[in-house]
Amino acid sequence: MRMPAGLDIERVYDEHAQPLFAFLLNFTRDEADTRDLLQDIFVKLAREAKLLADVRDERAFLIRLAHNAAIDLIRRRGARERTKENFAVETISIFARTNDPDEKVFHEELAFALGDLPEEQRAVVHLKLWEELTFEEIAVALDISPNTAASRYRYGLDKLRDRLRPIYEEMK
Amino acid sequence: MNTDDLEQKLSRLSLRHIPAKWRGEILDAAISRHASCVTRHSFLSTLNHQLSTLLWPHPKAWAGLAAVWMLIFCLDFSMRDTTPIAAEKAASPSPEVMVELKQQQRMLAELIGSSQARDAESPRFFPLPRSERVEILMT
Numbered sequence: 001m002r003m004p005a006g007l008d009i010e011r012v013y014d015e016h017a018q019p020l021f022a023f024l025l026n027f028t029r030d031e032a033d034t035r036d037l038l039q040d041i042f043v044k045l046a047r048e049a050k051l052l053a054d055v056r057d058e059r060a061f062l063i064r065l066a067h068n069a070a071i072d073l074i075r076r077r078g079a080r081e082r083t084k085e086n087f088a089v090e091t092i093s094i095f096a097r098t099n100d101p102d103e104k105v106f107h108e109e110l111a112f113a114l115g116d117l118p119e120e121q122r123a124v125v126h127l128k129l130w131e132e133l134t135f136e137e138i139a140v141a142l143d144i145s146p147n148t149a150a151s152r153y154r155y156g157l158d159k160l161r162d163r164l165r166p167i168y169e170e171m172k
Numbered sequence: 173m174n175t176d177d178l179e180q181k182l183s184r185l186s187l188r189h190i191p192a193k194w195r196g197e198i199l200d201a202a203i204s205r206h207a208s209c210v211t212r213h214s215f216l217s218t219l220n221h222q223l224s225t226l227l228w229p230h231p232k233a234w235a236g237l238a239a240v241w242m243l244i245f246c247l248d249f250s251m252r253d254t255t256p257i258a259a260e261k262a263a264s265p266s267p268e269v270m271v272e273l274k275q276q277q278r279m280l281a282e283l284i285g286s287s288q289a290r291d292a293e294s295p296r297f298f299p300l301p302r303s304e305r306v307e308i309l310m311t
Contacts, residue, residue, distance in 0.1 A: 129179065
């Protein structure tokens with residue numbers, strides 16, 4: 001399914017949709033919103049095929065698109081939606097299901113802890129831990145300085161460690 | 173708890189997979205939107221091309237012509253008298269005016285009639301040939 005302007009939308013989807021999905025789900029905490037945002041991104045790419053033409057790092061560019069779209073969505077949400085977001089933390093997890101009860105508890109607690117992080121810290125933590133981006137790459141993707149990315153990561157990880165320490169100690 | 177341990181544990185966690193059915197839905201939406209966009213673009217680009225072909229040889233002349241037309245429209249619009257007074261005057265003249273008009277018509281008729289009568293009374297002058305005029309003088 002090649003686009004006339006030269007953009008192979010299927011290739012872009014196959015290479016980048018999965019990480020974008022996880023990033024957006026961690027950000028929005030809502031599967032329907034994640035789907036809408038992901039579709040908006042691909043519609044935008046299809047409409048403006050030139051967007052990716054001169055891009056050196058497709059992943060970083062797409063993460064930036066996703067980040068901006070998620071920020072816009074969260075700003076649009078009212079107080080009622082924020083309540084929904086907090087409630088959704090209990091049910092929506094970005095992690096694959098596991099049959100191990102300890103792991104399951106750890107996943108749930110981690111989902112809560114991630115939901116409590118400020119969005120900017122959550123984004124950096126996600127990209128560093130699960131996309132394995134360097135701070136320089138994160139800085140490019142989120143349009144911040146590498147030092148800011150590093151400090152946000154440290155703060156975020158400290159909060160996760162404090163929150164997860166009891167469970168983690170039990171599991172060891 | 174060592175931070176490195178936690179980092180390693182967290183980074184080893186596998187993330188949820190994107191639902192498989194989303195692929196078709198999202199790609200269909202993207203491609204159909206792209207197709208409608210291309211159709212709209214092609215129509216606009218065709219129109220643009222046609223207009224460019226038509227107007228390109230003498231763009232200043234076309235612009236001047238357009239400006240003249242605009243000026244004509246503006247002048248025409250500004251000179252249009254849409255005041256109700258003019259319309260009222262044209263519609264129903266007052267009785268005094270009617271009397272005055274009739275008087276004027278009568279006077280005109282009298283004047284015309286008198287001039288016609290004077291014309292009838294006085295014979296019209298036809299110049300004679302010069303030789304005949306000399307004979308008259310001699311006699």
